[in-house]
Structures are given as C-alpha cells and as structure tokens.
Amino acid sequence: MTEATVDLGAIAHNTRVFAATTNAEVMAVVKADGFGHGALATARAALTAGATWLGVATCEEALQLRAAGVDAPLLSWLHAHDAGLREAIAAQVDLSVSSLEHLHAVLADGLVPTLHLKADTGLHRNGAVAEDWPALVRRAAELERQGRVRVRGVWSHLIHGEDSTAPGLSAQVARFRDALAVATGAGLRPSVRHLANSVAALGAPETHYDLVRPGIGLYGIEPDVNRTYGLRPAMTLRARLVLVKQVPAGSGVSYEHDYRTSCPSTLGLVPLGFADGVPRSAGPRAQVWCRGRRFPVAGRIAMDQFVVDFGEFSPRPGDEVLVFGPGGQGEPTVTEWAEWAGTIPHEIFTGIGARVPRRHVGLPVPATSTEELRSG
Numbered sequence: 001m002t003e004a005t006v007d008l009g010a011i012a013h014n015t016r017v018f019a020a021t022t023n024a025e026v027m028a029v030v031k032a033d034g035f036g037h038g039a040l041a042t043a044r045a046a047l048t049a050g051a052t053w054l055g056v057a058t059c060e061e062a063l064q065l066r067a068a069g070v071d072a073p074l075l076s077w078l079h080a081h082d083a084g085l086r087e088a089i090a091a092q093v094d095l096s097v098s099s100l101e102h103l104h105a106v107l108a109d110g111l112v113p114t115l116h117l118k119a120d121t122g123l124h125r126n127g128a129v130a131e132d133w134p135a136l137v138r139r140a141a142e143l144e145r146q147g148r149v150r151v152r153g154v155w156s157h158l159i160h161g162e163d164s165t166a167p168g169l170s171a172q173v174a175r176f177r178d179a180l181a182v183a184t185g186a187g188l189r190p191s192v193r194h195l196a197n198s199v200a201a202l203g204a205p206e207t208h209y210d211l212v213r214p215g216i217g218l219y220g221i222e223p224d225v226n227r228t229y230g231l232r233p234a235m236t237l238r239a240r241l242v243l244v245k246q247v248p249a250g251s252g253v254s255y256e257h258d259y260r261t262s263c264p265s266t267l268g269l270v271p272l273g274f275a276d277g278v279p280r281s282a283g284p285r286a287q288v289w290c291r292g293r294r295f296p297v298a299g300r301i302a303m304d305q306f307v308v309d310f311g312e313f314s315p316r317p318g319d320e321v322l323v324f325g326p327g328g329q330g331e332p333t334v335t336e337w338a339e340w341a342g343t344i345p346h347e348i349f350t351g352i353g354a355r356v357p358r359r360h361v362g363l364p365v366p367a368t369s370t371e372e373l374r375s376g
Helices: 008-020 031-035 039-048 059-067 086-090 100-105 133-145 169-185 198-203 334-341 345-351 370-375
Strands: 003-007 025-029 053-056 074-076 094-097 114-118 150-155 192-196 235-240 243-247 265-270 287-290 293-298 306-309 320-324 358-361
Touching: 003 008, 008 025, 008 039, 008 198, 008 358, 025 039, 031 039, 031 059, 031 345, 039 053, 039 059, 053 059, 059 074, 059 086, 094 100, 094 150, 100 133, 114 133, 133 150, 133 169, 150 169, 169 192, 192 198, 265 320, 293 306, 320 334, 334 345
Parallel strands: 003 358, 025 053, 053 074, 074 094, 094 114, 114 150, 150 192
Antiparallel strands: 003 235, 235 320, 243 265, 265 306, 287 293, 287 320
16 A cells, blocks of 8 residues: 555644744644645644644635635635636635735725735745835725725745744844834734744744744644754655565666666565655665665666665565654654755655545544634
C-alpha cells in the first residue's frame, strides 16, 4: 500500500503550541490542500485545537471549505482584479485587497464584502506599496461609510520565514505600524491586524497584533533555524516493495546507470516516483527506512518508481518502506528530503500527487460548524 498518513493529533498539538505563545487569535493556513495534508481535515483539527481563523490563497479553496460546512472566519488573498468574486462574498469569505483595481473588483450589488487591506512592507510581492497605500485606504474608508464594504483587517507579509531575529524584521514592523497609522488616519478601524508568519508567531511577539498566521509550522516543520519549539511532523509517506531481486557487483541501476552496486546486492523496487512528489533531484543522496534501518536510493528516481539498494540484507516483497516520517524511529524526515533535493519542505509536501491517497489518523473530527468544533 502506498499512502501519505496524516496525524491530525500532531496538527492539533502544533496548533496548541502556536496558541500558547500569543494572546492573539490563530489563523491556520490551509492553502494548497493544507500543504498537501488535506485542507478540510487539517482545518477541522486546527479549529478543534484553538485556531479561530482559516487562511487560503484562492476563492476556490475557500468555497470548498464552505461547501463542506466549515463556517469559521476565512480569508482568501490571491485574486485577479477582474475575477468573479460574488460567490465568495455571498459565502462570507473575507477577501484581501491590494490595489484600487482589486477594491473596485470586489464591489457587488446587494452584497457587502468583508475586506483585509494588504500593505507591502518590503516583500514586494502582493500588497500596496507605500506610495499607493493612502489612496487605497481613503477609498476603502469612503466605501465603508457608504455601506458598500466592511474593512475588517489590515495586514502584510514578512520577508523572513526562517529566523525570528532577522535584522530586517524591526524595519518591517515599523513600516506596518506606519501603514496602520495611515489607515486609522483615513477613518478605518480594523479589528484584525496581522503580520506574523510561523517563525514570527513563535519568536517575535512584537509582530502578533490581533492574529498570527502559522503555515508550515502547523504541519510540524520547525520554522526557526535557531530554535525548536516541540512541533510534531504530521505526515508519513510510505509504500511497500513490489519487487526484490539480486544483482552482481557493478550492476548499473536505473536510467543512465549513474549508480552501480559496489558488491553483490539485493535491490528493492518502490512504487513511488517524481509524479507522486518524490523529488528526482534527491536521488543521489536520498535514503529510506526499512526493517529498522536506512538504505540508499539507487540511481535516478523515475516518474513512477525508484530502486533501493539493500546490499547484503534480504527484504521481501510487501515490506514497508518509509520515505519520510517524523524521525522518531530514525527514518528520514521531510526536512532531510528537502535538503537532498535542494528545496524546502513546503515543496515536498505540496508536490505529493493525487495518486497517493491520504489517510487521516489520530483525531476524530466529525464536526464541521464552528460551534460543533469548539464544543467537541
């Protein structure tokens, strides 16, 4: 069986870690199908454990959660200025606005959209730059006085995601403070001001304001390169050997024979490949866990499969192989796979393909409404 097992108990634990570090509310970021863990199950687990908001990138992601009955406050933040947003507004999805074009795009006859205005405080990705910010907040305030919009939030996005003591952090906080002052001066009174990502939520309390937004930390990846906070990795990727064979020393393995066995070896075939999210670039360094120890990946990772060199050991077809897991047994972690592939855990998680079923364990979460979740 090939599957990605998601420990919802770990996600609940991680949510509680974030909630314990702050007096602000917690937004669980469940975009990209919950970083590949399953957006709905992740959302339910996080809400059960103390999160009060959910965050997604697109309206489609938000509407899927609404269709499943999740009624928690929900922010969607990445839309084209000419996108049809009426359905999201009708579903009471809060929308991020970064420009006058976006602001005018969210206006809908008979509906009052709830907005979070985004300031660019230095990331230079989404958000209004300082020169455009006054015009945006003035127009939003005018529309709010007319009863055409509700401005609930002002927010921004940090440059640094791996160091809560990064030298540029204080400058960003100052720019955000200035943006808030301009918004207040225009007559806006946002009740939800938010800036902190995972690393800042754990290590930079000056960024917390009214809401923190853990993303990768929610799934158990320690975001700070300098500290650990006891987060528990939630996903384990596993498969079973579908073939075992013996080959002589010097046998080339997989495409182009980049890898050759150094002695007579037993090879095992794992039915996962780069189409399933196992990064091809990790092949020369990657390891897996089987029968209580690590073994190297042999040769290039193919689209649907890769080979493991078991050397003198003799596994059997059907033996379980852990590609990555929490690391408690000694198995490789997703962080190691990311290092072997020259990327970040986010990309590994979100790259795990649709052919790999997700199995959620560790926490029963049958409820869907906010009231049921918080009482259950």
